[in-house]
Every structure is written in structure tokens, then in C-alpha cells.
Amino acid sequence: MEKVDERIMTLNVGPQHPGSGHMRIIVKIDGDYIVSAEPDPGYVHRGEEKMAEYRNYIQNIPHLERPVIHDSCNVLYPYCLGVEELLGIEVPERAKYLRVIASELNRCVYTQYWLAIYGIFLGHSTMFMWPAGDRELYIDMLEKMTGARVTHSYFIPGGIRNDVPANFEDMLLKRVNYFEKRIKEYGAIFYDNPILISRTRDAGKLSREDAIRLGTTGSTLRASGVDYDLRVKEPYDAYGELDIKVNTLKEGDAYARSKIPWLDMLESCNIIRQALQKMPKSGSVRVKLKPNPKGGNDEVYKRVESGRGSLGCYIVSKSQPEPYRVKMSVGSFRNLICMPYLLKGEKLGNMPAVYWSLNYWPVEADR
Amino acid sequence: MSTIAPKFRLSYFIKSLTDNVFWTITLVTLVGLPFIQVMLFYLELPVIGTRLLDPYLALTILADPSRQIPLIKSLLQTELFRIVAFPGFGFAALLAAGTIFIERKMLAKLQLRVGPFYCGKIEGILQLMSDGIKLLSKEIIIPAKADKPIFWAAPVLFVGTAAAFVSLIPAARGGWVVADADVGLLTVFAIIGFFPVITVLSAWSANSKFPFIGGIRALHQMVSFEIPLILSVLGVVILTGTLNLTEIVESQYTFWWIIFLPIGAIVFFIAMLAELERIPFDLPEAESEIVAGWLTEFSGMMYGLVQLGSYLKLYAFAGLFVVLFLGGWSGPNIWPPFPEEIIEEGINVGPITARFPGLPLLDQQMLNDALWFVVKVVGVIFFILLPRGVFPRIRIDLLLHIGWYKLIGLAFVNIFIALALVYAGVLGPEGIL
Numbered sequence: 001m002e003k004v005d006e007r008i009m010t011l012n013v014g015p016q017h018p019g020s021g022h023m024r025i026i027v028k029i030d031g032d033y034i035v036s037a038e039p040d041p042g043y044v045h046r047g048e049e050k051m052a053e054y055r056n057y058i059q060n061i062p063h064l065e066r067p068v069i070h071d072s073c074n075v076l077y078p079y080c081l082g083v084e085e086l087l088g089i090e091v092p093e094r095a096k097y098l099r100v101i102a103s104e105l106n107r108c109v110y111t112q113y114w115l116a117i118y119g120i121f122l123g124h125s126t127m128f129m130w131p132a133g134d135r136e137l138y139i140d141m142l143e144k145m146t147g148a149r150v151t152h153s154y155f156i157p158g159g160i161r162n163d164v165p166a167n168f169e170d171m172l173l174k175r176v177n178y179f180e181k182r183i184k185e186y187g188a189i190f191y192d193n194p195i196l197i198s199r200t201r202d203a204g205k206l207s208r209e210d211a212i213r214l215g216t217t218g219s220t221l222r223a224s225g226v227d228y229d230l231r232v233k234e235p236y237d238a239y240g241e242l243d244i245k246v247n248t249l250k251e252g253d254a255y256a257r258s259k260i261p262w263l264d265m266l267e268s269c270n271i272i273r274q275a276l277q278k279m280p281k282s283g284s285v286r287v288k289l290k291p292n293p294k295g296g297n298d299e300v301y302k303r304v305e306s307g308r309g310s311l312g313c314y315i316v317s318k319s320q321p322e323p324y325r326v327k328m329s330v331g332s333f334r335n336l337i338c339m340p341y342l343l344k345g346e347k348l349g350n351m352p353a354v355y356w357s358l359n360y361w362p363v364e365a366d367r
Numbered sequence: 368m369s370t371i372a373p374k375f376r377l378s379y380f381i382k383s384l385t386d387n388v389f390w391t392i393t394l395v396t397l398v399g400l401p402f403i404q405v406m407l408f409y410l411e412l413p414v415i416g417t418r419l420l421d422p423y424l425a426l427t428i429l430a431d432p433s434r435q436i437p438l439i440k441s442l443l444q445t446e447l448f449r450i451v452a453f454p455g456f457g458f459a460a461l462l463a464a465g466t467i468f469i470e471r472k473m474l475a476k477l478q479l480r481v482g483p484f485y486c487g488k489i490e491g492i493l494q495l496m497s498d499g500i501k502l503l504s505k506e507i508i509i510p511a512k513a514d515k516p517i518f519w520a521a522p523v524l525f526v527g528t529a530a531a532f533v534s535l536i537p538a539a540r541g542g543w544v545v546a547d548a549d550v551g552l553l554t555v556f557a558i559i560g561f562f563p564v565i566t567v568l569s570a571w572s573a574n575s576k577f578p579f580i581g582g583i584r585a586l587h588q589m590v591s592f593e594i595p596l597i598l599s600v601l602g603v604v605i606l607t608g609t610l611n612l613t614e615i616v617e618s619q620y621t622f623w624w625i626i627f628l629p630i631g632a633i634v635f636f637i638a639m640l641a642e643l644e645r646i647p648f649d650l651p652e653a654e655s656e657i658v659a660g661w662l663t664e665f666s667g668m669m670y671g672l673v674q675l676g677s678y679l680k681l682y683a684f685a686g687l688f689v690v691l692f693l694g695g696w697s698g699p700n701i702w703p704p705f706p707e708e709i710i711e712e713g714i715n716v717g718p719i720t721a722r723f724p725g726l727p728l729l730d731q732q733m734l735n736d737a738l739w740f741v742v743k744v745v746g747v748i749f750f751i752l753l754p755r756g757v758f759p760r761i762r763i764d765l766l767l768h769i770g771w772y773k774l775i776g777l778a779f780v781n782i783f784i785a786l787a788l789v790y791a792g793v794l795g796p797e798g799i800l
Contacts, residue, residue: 009576011576011577018658019654019655032763032764119759120655121655122655122759122760123646123647123649123653123654123655123759124758125474125478125755125756126477127759128478129480133478133479190759193758193759195647195758195759195760195761199761199762199765347762347764348580348656348657349650349653349762349763349764350762351656
């Protein structure tokens, strides 16, 4: 038997805890300091990868976006890119730009949801309500584009499902301008708040070397000073033709990690404006596929920058209508790995700030 | 479920108002008045004029309602009225209920939403009542390993202590206070000292981890903020030379102490937020860290009692701030005087002249004082509620840093300012002002 120190208290934070999400963190505390924190994911495992082996390439579309329904376009993106390469399809130019627009809108919708939860985790109820309300601006636009508010199933191998309605560009431009004005106000109430800064500054510090060594990605990596964004480093679809600024901060603490997604949202507004300018005004948006398409004996790995970082999809095809294996490599799980390192030695009051600043989505990590 | 708020229509609004008035009148006449008449038989009968109020006389009151006036007037002078209605428990509970309503609607407006809307027809004004009924009808679950007597006693003790605090706050001149203690301010701090004890008792007796952490946090917070709270008040005591709250108010008829002691007022206000466990100092109930802190294991009306107690405490602290720094009830006369002709000549309704001997029930001065007191208290409560929409929660080490380091230092600065004012001869017994 291991000798148990009487000073140490074990707390089960989750899965039924207002500050946990769909997972559990086994936290051991000594007074107010965390001795060890062990994340225990897996409560929402749905076997998406196994399910994909029993459905053909088209039937896989709706269920593969379920891991993060708020970011459903981005989750589906690498799968569609992979299948296009397997089947040898070239996507029409207009569809590439519409994909970029949908994907950036979706990134904002996801980040707003994430930010709302970050606000309520820190006890800031206004920061919960404002992003949750402003999300609706882009959800409405996505509804006009795709017909569904959250689970769009918009990207398909060969393009997008349908073209946008008439005078969509003008409506979107108005909303993007208003949205940008709104989220700049978050700075005054949340990011410049002295209490927030004193609370999250230097909390859960992740150095540049550790961030690379632990394999973090997305906003967590960029907050530690690494200039790495797949939209710029490995441009896919129309991203290569757009001018994208990569936001990085040097501090690597919870405050910087929470600020990067907000800056990314502002950058997303710029990207949407650029894409609207450069987009061909008319043209086909979709390549007709044969019914039940088959890939060759081949394998393909594609990755995109999602709201939580690099999101990869590895597809193995064995000349069947169904893929032999679909493996998703998600950003949430990579960021989760550094959580025990960050929480060790922190104060209990910093736990929600550090935990949620990692930009971790429990359902995506479990798949 | 998604329901869209109906559009505001004046006719619906008026109809809902008249509906509420109708039911109020119906209930008062069918239930309220008979109840009062029945209770008259069991009360100790006062002397009206030269005659004992026997049941016969009481029944004649039914024929002439104006004869009830002396009865009501004598009721207003009793201790019971002060404890139950004004300025005691009833008044405080009413203000607390108003506070909850204002808090919800104000936060909703700040956060771009509607807030309570459907309950009670007018802007969700009866939401609190439905919440109360819900809490009453819920099952009370007690943890198996809890220390049951203490666990049961904690919410009751909490409300009792808060009510004792309320009883010390004077609301109007002429002895409108439940307990007019000569060492009123000391008594206040003696009562505030009970809250951490009750919190720790309830947290410990629940025998659960999250309440335990919450209780320890509450103990740290309350004990470390009581010291700046007491020190910040010392300035006022030095200037007035008394601990009696009524006399402290009377010393501010010309100017309020917040003009001379702004630092003390700020320190008192921040320490008050911490004592009340309001955001940004709501660490003992920090949701994302320790579920609901020391309230985690309370369910049903036990939770409701703790909430009632904390809002009574909120009113009492706001009242104390008004009494100490904002001149209590003092203010210009704005309440209209009672019309003399009604007292002397009565009201002419056609051929009949109705006379009301014994009017007015309450003198103009007292009503004016109460009005000013309520206005100031509501203003202070508004500023207590406001940080909830603006600030996130603070961390425990930063909290203790503020309490022990910054606020205590500022409180000493405040004391030196007060002493300087007295020794320079500006204020105090032989002062210029």
C-alpha cells in the first residue's frame, strides 16, 4: 500500500461538475496548491472512426462532423480534401472561396462559444451572454448558406453542397463589419479588465520549448511564441491567395492563450472580406461525382487549421466504396496532454482558467 | 422550447394592472379583513378615548371604518410593529425582494437579454414568488454522513443573525429602530462576527469536500476583511465621538461624512462587498472551482433560507453604509404635508361628511425620513450589484493581499485624516463646522 499523506485531498472535478465539461480531472490538492492533476477523458467516446469504416465516402459526411458541431465545417474539411485527392477531383474556383468563407465563419462561431464558457468559468457572467448572443450573427449567415444552424454538412468531396443565395455578399459584409465592432468591445470589458489580468497573468506558463516538445497546436502553440498556422504554412484551397496575419504572443500564460482566439476572430473578419473581394462572382460550385465512388489502393493524410489547432485526417482506401480506415488527429487531444504539466503547482483558483485556456473541446478529444 | 416575447400593448398592460388590483381587493375583503376582525378578540385591548376597546366597540367599527384609525395608530406605536414591519424584518425582506428583482432585470439589460418576463404578467414581477414556492415544494436532502442537528441549524442561524443585524439599523428619526443600543456600532461588529462561525459550522457539518473548501475560503475572507471594515469606521467614530447609530446620523444633518472621509467610505464599501460574498469576491461560492462552495449540500428551502439571509445582510450593510457615510435619513423635505382640512372638516361625499378623528397616522417628518433612507439604500444597493456585470472572480491570494495589505493601509490613512481634522479644530466638539 502506498502511504497516503493526510494533508493531500483528492477532488473529482467532473464529469458532473459545473467547471469540468464532459470529462473528469482528478485533482490532488495540498491546501490551495495542486499537487497533481490527471485528466480522464473518454466519457463521450462515440466511435466515429469505426463508424466511418461501414459507410461509403458520401455517407460519412454527416457523422464525421459530430465531434465539434460548433466547428462542423472545419472538422469535415480534411476528410473532404483527402477524399478529393483519393478520387482525383479538382474543386471549382468559386467553391474554394465559399469553403474559406464558411470555414472562417465557423471558426468564429466556435470561438465565441469557447469564449462564452471561458467567461463563465472565470465568474464573468456578461462575458458569457455577449458572445453567446453575438454568435447568432454568423449562425444566421451560415443558415442562409447551408440551410442548417449548427450541423451544416456543407462540404462534400467535389465542392460544396449548394451555392449561396442572391445578394449574400452584401449581407455578409454588413454583418462582418458589425461583428468586428462588437468583438472589439470585448477588449474593454474582458481583456483589459484589471482583475482578469491579475488573475490569469503568469497562470499555467508554457515555455516555447515545452510547447513544441509536448506537441501542442493551434492557439496554445501560438500563445507561446511559435509562429505556426497551417493556413499560412501549408495553404489549402484558396488560403494561398489570401493575405493572412498569424497572431502570436510571447508570454505563454493563460491570459495570452485566451487572447489569441480573440485576435484570430478579428483576423477571420479580414480573411472573409478578402475572400469576398477575390471570389469569382459566378460559376459552378460542385463537381458531379459518380454514384458510390471507389478510391484506389491508396492512403492520404490531409490537415487543416481548425478553431483548436491542427486537425488531420488519415484515410486508407482498399478499392472499396467504403474507406478501409479513417483516423482523425485532433487538436484538442494534443493540447490536453500538456494540462497535467501546467496545473501542477498551480493554485486551485487557477484551475478553470488554465484548463479552458488550452482551447480543449472534450467531445472532439474523445471522437 | 422557444417562445417569443409578445409585443407590449397598452391595453394588455392596463388589463393586467386592473386584474391584479381586482384580486388584491377581493382577497383583502374576503380573507384579510375578517382575519383582522377575528384576531381582535384575542388581542390585548387598548383604551380608545376613555373607553376600553371591548368586542362590542370593535363590532361597531364594522359600521364605521373610520373608528379603526385609533386602533391602527396604537398598533403603529408597538414594539411588535417595529420588529415585524418597519424598520424590522418585513421592511428588510421587502427591500431584499426588490433587490433580487432589480438585480435580475438590470443584469439582463446589461447582458442584452430580457430577464424574468412571464411570471406576474408585468415584466416578471412575481418571479421571486414562484421561485419561493418552488424551493418550498422541493425535497430537502441531507448527506448521510452530515452532522444533522448543526446542518439543520445553520440556515436558521444564518437568517437569525442577519435579522439581528437588520434590527440595529435606524430608518427614521423619533426612535424608528428596533434596538437603539448605545454601543450600536460595537453590536454590529459583534453580530458580523457570527457569520464566519456559522459558515464554517455548516461547511464542516456537511461532511463533504467542496463545502469544506468553500467554508475555509469564507472564513479566510470574512476574518481578513473584518479588520479593514472596523478600521474604516473608526474615522467616523473619532469625528462623532459616539457609537450610537442614531446619534451618528444626527451628527450629519449639515454635511455627510463621505465628504471628509472618502477613503474610509471606499475601504468600507470594498470590505462590505467581500463580507457579502458578492462578485468579484464570491470565492466561497465559486462555481467553476468548487461547485457552489459552502452551499453545495443545501437543498430546497434550506438553500432558500440562506439566500434570504444573504439578501437581508445585503440590505443591512447598505443601510449601515448610508447611516455611517451618507447621512442616514437626512434630506430636504419633499413629502407633502397632510391636508389640514381633512383633519378638521372631514371629506364631503355628497350629503354625507366623513370624519376621521386621529389623522394623520404617521407624521410628515417620519415619512420624509423613511423616503430618503429608502432612496439612499437603493442607491447603495445598486452600486453593490453593479460589479456582478463587470468583473470576473478574484483569486484567494490576491484577495488576501488586498485585504491585509492595501485596505488596512488605506484605513489607517483614513484614521489619520480624521484625527487631523479633529486636532486642527475643523470638526469635532470645538470645531469650526
